[in-house]
Amino acid sequence: VAQGTLGQHALHGLLQHVIGNGVDYAMLPPDTEGNVELCQITLAPGASSHATPISHRGEEVAVVLKGTARLEMEPAVYELNEGDSVRIRSEVRHCWHNESSVNLIVLFAVSPPGF
Numbered sequence: 001v002a003q004g005t006l007g008q009h010a011l012h013g014l015l016q017h018v019i020g021n022g023v024d025y026a027m028l029p030p031d032t033e034g035n036v037e038l039c040q041i042t043l044a045p046g047a048s049s050h051a052t053p054i055s056h057r058g059e060e061v062a063v064v065l066k067g068t069a070r071l072e073m074e075p076a077v078y079e080l081n082e083g084d085s086v087r088i089r090s091e092v093r094h095c096w097h098n099e100s101s102v103n104l105i106v107l108f109a110v111s112p113p114g115f
Contacts, residue, residue: 022047022098037113040065041106043098053093058110060088067104070097 019025022044027037037058041049053072063085071078071086074093080086088094098104 023049032113034113036109036111038107038109041096041108043067043069043096043104043106045098045101045103047098047104049096053095055091055093056110057090057114058112059090060094060108060110062086062088062106062108065105065107067098067102068100069104069106070099071095072097 024042026040026042028040029038043049053074064080064082066082068082069080071080072093072095073086073088078086096104096106
């Protein structure tokens with residue numbers, strides 16, 4: 001779906017799921033059908049995707065679009081910069097952290113979907 005075809009309300013309402021505490025998720029495109037789910041997470045400075053590392057159904061592939069991430073993938077911790085990518089198996093507990101002074105934006109795909 002081209003961004004301009006949905007209108008302003010859909011782009012900032014229906015697609016976006018705000019978690020709070022500086023964590024925003026957006027589902028791209030805004031449907032739950034199919035075998036792959038594409039999402040974007042934006043973490044404000046100092047924010048983390050979760051309080052502690054979690055695992056979830058579905059394998060995840062992610063690329064850092066903006067900023068620098070500290071990714072906990074138990075038992076290791078990695079620093080990912082713009083353009084870096086990673087594959088996270090479903091059984092691996094993980095958590096994204098933004099310890100920088102600018103927003104962190106990560107694009108990720110999950111299969112099977114679970115948003």
